[in-house]
Amino acid sequence: LAPANVVKAAADDGVLAVVVFAVAFGFAATRIKTELRRPLAGFFEAVAETMVVIVHWVLLAAPFGVFALALGVGLRAGLGVAGTLAHYVAIVCLSQIGLILITYVVAVVWGRISLARFARAVAPAQVVAVSTQSSLASLPVMIERARDWLGVPQTSAGLILPLAVAVFRITSPVANLAVCLYVAQLNGIDLGLGVLIAGGLTAIAVSIASVGLPGQVSFFAAIGPICLAMGLPLGVLPLLLAVEVIPDIFRTVGNVTADLAATRIVQGGDAEPIGSEHSKTS
Template identity: 90%
Template sequence: VCLSQIGLILILYVVGTAWGRMSLARFARAVAPAQVVAVSTQSSLASLPVMIERAREWLGVPQTSAGLVLPLAVAVFRITSPVANLAVCLYVAQLNGVDLSLSALVAGGLTAIAVSIASVGLPGQVSFFAAIGPICLAMGLPLGVLPLLLAVEVIPDIFRTVGNVTADLAATRIVAGEDGAGEDAAPETDPAS
């Protein structure tokens, strides 16, 4: 699950820099403080103030765009959830020796997307059963092992939150597009230094 999240985060860096039209180094410096908050709190919502600040000061996103796109993204755009939740279900299938058909995989993928949109942005330990259970049921998987997996949910949830924060900032920069001040307006050094 963690490897799937790391892969997704790397893809988000590529997307954020390519479509956001900025250098990898600048994007990485811009998202790093929000990622630190994400690691320490496991909450995209707690990272929101830092994300708004970094979007304005480092990504060149106007206040109006940052103030609209980021709260909306935090509320509904959890790109890492379908990937992570489906990875958990694939692990459950492997653990129980269940061979999944293409229809089970499609049902699981569609359910994972629906659950991620409908779920509340709470730490994974709180929403674990509500997020994973429906996907397992759609794929015909047993639920008995889920309480054991909850014990190690903290580590994958850190990667999920970092990925969501990275995706939210990338999406905000991309949405700002030409309205943003662009790479030239972003500071070369941290304004606090």
């Protein structure tokens, strides 16, 4: 998994090896002096922002490309394509709904909170998640709800939630693997246990490295490495991108819900009784 030459690995589409190197490089960067780490972080932040700009340019042109691809496929396959896309959306969305329901159970059991109170606490953050499809955009209301409804101190919420938004995307590995399994099924490819393990490890690594932006921005960057690690073709991904906005809503809602559940569990209970302020809000 560790590349002898990371540049060659990148040129040969050895995405998993590149991800392993990037994770090791990131951890190693935390061990150098602050005055050396700061410009290094600034450089990669600038590169990341530049790539986001390029991605936005690509997304502006993407509808024309997706339309051309869908038109060609539609002329050959007819209305069957619509059924295929609907099947894909249903599979990914159902996997996310199941994960969200499990998150509620985990929050109630290990967070020592009633289901009704937790549901009311996360509902406004979920609304923001649906409208923006971005965990980052949901962060302010998440901190507010954790403080006012989940009994988490402001200092704890201000530390745990930004960290959770940055690295704890519980829905991403599940949804991304669901996409890859659908691609494999669509192409009639049988996947062995070793391939599934490689895909799962890559999905976890990619979810940690991705950003909390709408899924359309990071769809290829998130799904592509997993498909390559599992030996799956990439040709169908532009077609799936056309309907990604629907599954991405459930991805973001699941991530926001899990982040608030994790914050409550880490806190371990109410920091102080929720009194008048909670009652006023009610």
